[in-house]
Amino acid sequence: MQPHRTLIVAAHPDDEVLGCGGTIAMLREAGAPVRVLFLAEGVTARYDPSQFGDPKVIAQIAQRNINAIKALALLGVAKADVVTAQRPCCRLDEVPLIELSKEIERHIRDFKPQRLFCHAPDDVNVDHRLCHQATLAATRPLERGIQAVLAFEVLSSTEWNTLKPFRPTAFVDITATLDRKVAAMAAYEGEMRAAPHPRSGEVIRALATYRGAQAGVAAAEGFALMRGLDL
Numbered sequence: 001m002q003p004h005r006t007l008i009v010a011a012h013p014d015d016e017v018l019g020c021g022g023t024i025a026m027l028r029e030a031g032a033p034v035r036v037l038f039l040a041e042g043v044t045a046r047y048d049p050s051q052f053g054d055p056k057v058i059a060q061i062a063q064r065n066i067n068a069i070k071a072l073a074l075l076g077v078a079k080a081d082v083v084t085a086q087r088p089c090c091r092l093d094e095v096p097l098i099e100l101s102k103e104i105e106r107h108i109r110d111f112k113p114q115r116l117f118c119h120a121p122d123d124v125n126v127d128h129r130l131c132h133q134a135t136l137a138a139t140r141p142l143e144r145g146i147q148a149v150l151a152f153e154v155l156s157s158t159e160w161n162t163l164k165p166f167r168p169t170a171f172v173d174i175t176a177t178l179d180r181k182v183a184a185m186a187a188y189e190g191e192m193r194a195a196p197h198p199r200s201g202e203v204i205r206a207l208a209t210y211r212g213a214q215a216g217v218a219a220a221e222g223f224a225l226m227r228g229l230d231l
């Protein structure tokens with residue numbers, strides 16, 4: 001694994017683990033600087049807007065962000081490299097897209113990533129799709145330095161769009177870090193479910209095994225290359 005400076009743009013805390021948790025751990029083991037940028041919190045989709053100010057809901061958002069820091073610490077990412085967000089979950093369609101793009105651009109200028117990972121374009125979740133759109137705008141090839149932009153798949157969203165299956169074209173061997181990926185998901189207390197729900201240890205391992213088979217390794221994460229330069 002080359003130690004590329006890597007920026008992960010994820011809609012909600014836990015998407016980064018499902019999408020590329022094994023890769024994050026591989027990158028950190030190789031000594032790569034990794035920053036994770038979230039665009040929304042991952043809680044309030046389960047509540048009515050009238051409840052957003054409820055102290056119980058506010059506490060859940062804070063806990064989800066604490067869990068993100070715990071999960072990413074298991075993958076080797078320091079708290080200072082985790083950028084959480086307060087935008088309401090599953091309501092990024094109420095935010096001007098340019099606001100999201102400009103935030104991503106700020107991190108590109110500041111962090112100077114060589115590689116950037118973000119959501120795939122056809123996820124069921126609206127925030128995921130907008131995260132993809134905003135990243136496309138933010139990574140338009142005006143600024144030098146980004147060598148590859150890659151889309152990840154997120155179980156319980158990407159595969160639920162059955163007519164538009166995810167087609168990975170690039171793979172990372174995560175055989176050595178799959179256990180840590182599953183442990184990092186478990187750090188998001190309450191987000192894991194029993195199999196056959198996609199957010200279960202069994203299904204996370206099954207997908208890694210399948211993607212691994214596509215690449216000739218025991219376990220892999222698959223990515224769709226959105227743009228590459230001199231790869």
Ligand SMILES: [Zn+2]
Nearest residue numbers: 011012015125
């Ligand atoms: Zn999400």
